Amino acid sequence: MFCPKCKAMLSLNRATGQRECKRPNCNYSEDKGEEIITKRKQKDKEMVVTEGIEGTLPTTKIICSKCKNNEATFYLRQTRAADEPTTRFYQCTKCKHRWREY
Numbered sequence: 001m002f003c004p005k006c007k008a009m010l011s012l013n014r015a016t017g018q019r020e021c022k023r024p025n026c027n028y029s030e031d032k033g034e035e036i037i038t039k040r041k042q043k044d045k046e047m048v049v050t051e052g053i054e055g056t057l058p059t060t061k062i063i064c065s066k067c068k069n070n071e072a073t074f075y076l077r078q079t080r081a082a083d084e085p086t087t088r089f090y091q092c093t094k095c096k097h098r099w100r101e102y
């Protein structure tokens with residue numbers, strides 16, 4: 001490794017782990033560009049539960065407001081804040097009408 005500025009041989013600074021130029025009026029040092037890993041502890045605010053996977057959802061006896069069918073698949077989904085109750089979503093097995101429980 002040579003200094004890109006003055007072409008002198010770079011020496012490794014053991015303290016920082018970076019290569020530096022020792023020439024007094026150069027002082028080039030290789031910037032490692034520290035990776036700042038910001039691990040945001042993000043609570044899973046939205047739990048997507050098997051949405052769209054047809055045939056795997058549990059069914060329940062409920063009357064569809066559209067076609068009066070008495071069976072619908074349902075799944076639970078937590079909306080926004082974790083302290084809010086989970087919302088139950090239904091999908092009619094017959095007409096595929098979707099609604100949610102309020």
Ligand SMILES: [Zn+2]
Pocket residue numbers: 003004005006007008021022023026027028
């Ligand atoms: Zn240099």
Ligand SMILES: [Zn+2]
Pocket residue numbers: 064065066067068069092093094095096097
């Ligand atoms: Zn229906």
